[in-house]
Amino acid sequence: MMSHAAYVFASYAVAFAVVVGLVVWVVGDGRARQRELKALEAAGIRRRSAEATAGEAQ
Amino acid sequence: MSDNSLAIRKFSDLANPTRFLALADRVLPWFAALTVLTFAAGLWLSFTTEGDYQQGETVRIMYVHVPSAWLSMMCYTVMAISALGTLVWRHPLADVSAKAAAPIGACFTFLALVTGSLWGKPMWGTWWVWDARLTSVFVLFLMYLGLMALNRAMDDPARSARVSAVLVLVGFVNIPIIKFSVEWWNTLHQPASVMRLDGPTIDPEFLWPLIVMAAGFTLLFFTLHIAAMRNEIWRRRVTSLRRQAARNAGRESLAP
Structure with missing residues (x-):
């Protein structure tokens, strides 16, 4: 039988792990997508609206 | 497109994903800072x-x-409103919102x-009982997992958007069941003591840390939701750019 403090500690530990996991996943997903977008842009592939903007600027 | 055309003057202006991305960049640092501060205050109150x-x-x-538990229901409500946005108004960001919210809600x-x-183990003497409240929340968890699987099962976001929006709205019936399960049935789970028509029956000593922690969790949800929506917009842009690149490559190889 665990002490009451152990149940409280376990609850906060699970909450901390889940929240940190979520934040790491969301931030990591965002960075990976940005890397992909930059790689596509570097390969000369741009969105049509971005191309139009670049065309207007010229 | 000039900077002026990206300004957000009314709610419907957010329908433009580029405008949403600009807004997300501006508000996310503030939301994140506010979340950390609220959690710091909430945790201090929780343990003092x-x-x-x-x-x-x-x-x-x-x-x-x-x-x-509140957030699990609020997140599903956000998804249900988004599902209405997809089916009724065909809002371009509604499906992005519903899809981004599902893993957070789960x-x-x-x-x-x-x-x-x-x-439950130290207070009731058991880890789990199949009473109406616990079972209906477990069903909510399974629904989140089912929706996540459905969103990933279809390649075309436009098709999966309508199917999952219908499923989200059908599943919304579970939310009032969860809320009122403790009143409609004889459950081991105690009835509501904060969200009551006659006011909270909980002592202020416990109410304050609860309110501050609830505010922290709510801010955390919106911070993560906005960031996950931004990720989903980026993901769709990557997919459409890759398609565009494949089409261009196909055209070039066909050209004499």
């Missing part, structure tokens, strides 16, 4: 206020359990189930 005369220290589990529901179990 008195224990309960009957529950002892385990009352502190409530400060993570109850906000997680995590909060999981947290509510686990912390509830960790409170």
Whole structure:
């Protein structure tokens, strides 16, 4: 039988792990997508609206 | 497109994903900072206020359990409103919002189930009972997982958007069942003590840490939701750019 403090500690530990996991996943997903977008842009592939903007600027 | 055309003057202006991305970049640092500050205050209150005369220290589990449970229902409500946006107004960001919210909602529901179990063992003498409240929240957890699987099962976001929006709206019937399960049926789970028509029946010693933690969890949800929506917009842009690149490559190889 665990002490009451152990149940409280376990609850906060699970909450901390889940929240940190979520934040790491969301931030990591965002960075990976940005890397992909930059790689596509570097390969000369741009969105049509971005191309139009670049065309207007010229 | 000039900077002026990206200005957000009314809610419907957010329908433009580029405008949404600009807004997300501006508000996310503030939301994140506010979330950290609110959690710091909430955790300090959670561990400095008195224990309960009957529950002892385990009352502190409530400060993570109850906000997680509220968030699990609020997140599904956000998804249901988004589903209406997809089906009724065909709002371009509605499906992005519903899809981004599902994993966050699943995590909060999981947290509510686990912390509830960790409170139940010392207080009820059991980790789990199949009463109406616990079972309906478990069903909510399964629904989140089902929706996540459905969203990933179809390659075309436009097709999966309509199917999952219908499923989200059908599943919304579970939300009032969860809320009122403790009144409609004889459950081991206690009835509401904060969200009551006659006002909270909980002592202010426990109410304050609960309110501050609930505010922290709500801010965390919106921070993560906006960031996950931004990720989803980026993901769709990557997919459409890759298609565009494949079409261009096909045209070039066909050209004499």
